[in-house]
Amino acid sequence: xxxxxxxxxxxxxxxxxxxxxxxxxxxxxxxxxxxxxxxxxxxxxxxxxxxxxxxxxxxxxxxxxxxxxxxxxxxxxxxxxxxxxxxxxxxxxxxxxxxxxxxxxxxxxxxxxxxxxxxxxxxxxxxxxxxxxxxxxxxxxxxxxxxxxxxxxxxxxxxxxxxxxxxxxxxxxxxxxxxxxxxxxxxxxxxxxxxxxxxxxxxxxxxx
Amino acid sequence: xxxxxxxxxxxxxxxxxxxxxxxxxxxxxxxxxxxxxxxxxxxxxxxxxxxxxxxxxxxxxxxxxxxxxxxxxxxxxxxxxxxxxxxxxxxxxxxxxxxxxxxxxxxxxxxxxxxxxxxxxxxxxxxxxxxxxxxxxxxxxxxxxxxxxxxxxxxxxxxxxxxxxxxxxxxxxxxxxxxxxxxxxxxxxxxxxxxxxxxxxxxxxxxx
Amino acid sequence: xxxxxxxxxxxxxxxxxxxxxxxxxxxxxxxxxxxxxxxxxxxxxxxxxxxxxxxxxxxxxxxxxxxxxxxxxxxxxxxxxxxxxxxxxxxxxxxxxxxxxxxxxxxxxxxxxxxxxxxxxxxxxxxxxxxxxxxxxxxxxxxxxxxxxxxxxxxxxxxxxxxxxxxxxxxxxxxxxxxxxxxxxxxxxxxxxxxxxxxxxxxxxxxx
Numbered sequence: 001x002x003x004x005x006x007x008x009x010x011x012x013x014x015x016x017x018x019x020x021x022x023x024x025x026x027x028x029x030x031x032x033x034x035x036x037x038x039x040x041x042x043x044x045x046x047x048x049x050x051x052x053x054x055x056x057x058x059x060x061x062x063x064x065x066x067x068x069x070x071x072x073x074x075x076x077x078x079x080x081x082x083x084x085x086x087x088x089x090x091x092x093x094x095x096x097x098x099x100x101x102x103x104x105x106x107x108x109x110x111x112x113x114x115x116x117x118x119x120x121x122x123x124x125x126x127x128x129x130x131x132x133x134x135x136x137x138x139x140x141x142x143x144x145x146x147x148x149x150x151x152x153x154x155x156x157x158x159x160x161x162x163x164x165x166x167x168x169x170x171x172x173x174x175x176x177x178x179x180x181x182x183x184x185x186x187x188x189x190x191x192x193x194x195x196x197x198x199x200x201x202x203x204x205x206x207x208x
Numbered sequence: 209x210x211x212x213x214x215x216x217x218x219x220x221x222x223x224x225x226x227x228x229x230x231x232x233x234x235x236x237x238x239x240x241x242x243x244x245x246x247x248x249x250x251x252x253x254x255x256x257x258x259x260x261x262x263x264x265x266x267x268x269x270x271x272x273x274x275x276x277x278x279x280x281x282x283x284x285x286x287x288x289x290x291x292x293x294x295x296x297x298x299x300x301x302x303x304x305x306x307x308x309x310x311x312x313x314x315x316x317x318x319x320x321x322x323x324x325x326x327x328x329x330x331x332x333x334x335x336x337x338x339x340x341x342x343x344x345x346x347x348x349x350x351x352x353x354x355x356x357x358x359x360x361x362x363x364x365x366x367x368x369x370x371x372x373x374x375x376x377x378x379x380x381x382x383x384x385x386x387x388x389x390x391x392x393x394x395x396x397x398x399x400x401x402x403x404x405x406x407x408x409x410x411x412x413x414x415x416x
Numbered sequence: 417x418x419x420x421x422x423x424x425x426x427x428x429x430x431x432x433x434x435x436x437x438x439x440x441x442x443x444x445x446x447x448x449x450x451x452x453x454x455x456x457x458x459x460x461x462x463x464x465x466x467x468x469x470x471x472x473x474x475x476x477x478x479x480x481x482x483x484x485x486x487x488x489x490x491x492x493x494x495x496x497x498x499x500x501x502x503x504x505x506x507x508x509x510x511x512x513x514x515x516x517x518x519x520x521x522x523x524x525x526x527x528x529x530x531x532x533x534x535x536x537x538x539x540x541x542x543x544x545x546x547x548x549x550x551x552x553x554x555x556x557x558x559x560x561x562x563x564x565x566x567x568x569x570x571x572x573x574x575x576x577x578x579x580x581x582x583x584x585x586x587x588x589x590x591x592x593x594x595x596x597x598x599x600x601x602x603x604x605x606x607x608x609x610x611x612x613x614x615x616x617x618x619x620x621x622x623x624x
Contacts, residue, residue, distance in 0.1 A: 066484030068274030276482030
């Protein structure tokens with residue numbers, strides 16, 4: 001009578017995206033908090049950097065497409081996850097520091113998720129394909145840029161091409177897939193995998 | 209027949225909040241202008257810093273909750289007050305400098321007003337209680353952060369917990385009071401008094 | 417039967433403004449890209465600075481007046497022009513460097529166009545005259561401020577009064593003309609010419 005399978009796929013997709021989004025938020029928050037601890041900020045400063053690093057990209061995207069209030073502001077789970085990462089980093093910084101390569105890998109996963117979810121949301125709000133791909137990239141890299149500006153540094157991403165290009169490639173897969181009317185589950189997963197693979201290859205081979 | 213008292217209280221409240229808001233704008237503008245004069249900017253730069261320090265917090269809040277154009281842009285009084293403070297500081301910097309402890313106290317008053325008015329506005333626009341409290345805090349501390357970023361410094365507030373915590377405490381009183389349906393005049397005054405008291409105690413005892 | 421002349425003037429005006437807007441975007445993008453090359457950023461960083469320098473002013477204006485998504489995001493031509501300028505600068509930096517005084521002159525033209533088009537758009541969205549003039553100025557100077565903040569510098573415009581004042585003067589002509597109901601073609605051209613003339617005079621005489 002009605003297509004339960006399609007519904008299930010949709011629901012599964014939403015759950016998957018939310019879960020990945022929260023993982024991305026967590027690892028980006030770790031990177032912001034670690035940068036704060038290294039600058040000897042105290043707890044509040046570390047928490048601000050956690051939230052800024054994990055949520056600024058999505059907040060920029062939502063402001064630009066007119067989706068106010070942004071998800072990072074209206075859904076408490078993003079805040080809870082980024083503050084948890086900040087508190088954890090503040091009190092157990094040596095543990096984070098030992099896990100640095102693990103954090104890098106999670107960070108790649110966060111970048112992969114954010115670039116595809118950002119592109120999907122921009123398409124949904126009716127943006128041009130090229131702009132949707134760029135907003136996907138911005139969602140992935142914006143948080144790190146704000147983190148660095150708050151610490152009075154030149155954003156790392158401006159010096160590291162491959163990081164942003166991986167995000168752009170992932171977002172482009174989503175946008176092209178959407179233009180060709182491929183199923184969005186498939187293009188989202190492919191885009192995220194491409195971004196993640198590029199990022200891992202860059203880490204392994206020391207590409208900038 | 210109809211409750212004139214309630215209306216009067218409301219009107220008195222609005223007038224009070226507007227008056228306090230403008231006082232807050234003035235003292236935050238003083239802090240921005242003083243930072244500009246110390247960096248030897250000329251008049252225009254000092255005025256930009258006055259406006260940025262006094263209005264960025266409210267502008268961020270209004271962009272995030274979707275209240276465009278922001279009050280600082282649509283109501284000329286905010287601009288007039290912040291430019292007056294900038295001109296005054298530019299030409300009579302020694303006087304401001306002598307009054308520094310008075311400025312610190314006014315700045316505490318500004319923080320107190322902005323955190324409660326920010327939280328009230330966020331509640332009015334339907335945000336979650338936790339997010340409303342955080343937006344109240346952001347309204348209080350956002351201007352100082354933009355001032356420091358424009359001067360290429362790490363924002364002072366990231367190094368001084370108590371400043372932001374005072375703002376968060378004041379905003380939290382408003383949000384909790386709203387959840388318990390206490391009258392908003394009472395919670396607004398209590399929240400502002402708590403924030404102001406914490407800030408004065410921190411100044412007196414040299415807490416960071 | 418109907419006023420074809422008026423329509424033609426309107427259409428010619430729109431084409432003129434769009435053409436000038438794209439010229440302004442191009443030269444501001446050149447300034448952002450040149451700043452990036454001087455800091456030895458690689459291609460991606462240079463392109464980000466191109467886009468940020470050419471489009472941030474208009475994006476700020478559009479966010480503040482609630483015109484989302486901003487024109488720089490929804491119209492691909494702005495992006496194409498700013499990326500072209502970035503690629504050109506990255507590969508032929510010596511040529512740009514030799515043309516520096518030409519770039520300064522084009523930059524003055526860009527400032528002139530952006531301040532009047534920004535003021536027109538703000539008036540159209542119903543802002544106060546004073547605020548419309550300031551938003552016109554912000555449209556002109558915002559891109560350079562973001563460029564400098566991303567490079568962790570104090571924005572040049574904070575140290576150079578005449579640059580911002582030229583933009584404010586141009587925007588003020590548009591706003592005053594609108595209040596007096598002068599034809600917008602005339603006020604737009606007069607405002608742009610005033611801003612451009614002030615900027616050229618400042619360059620020639622070394623005013624700051």
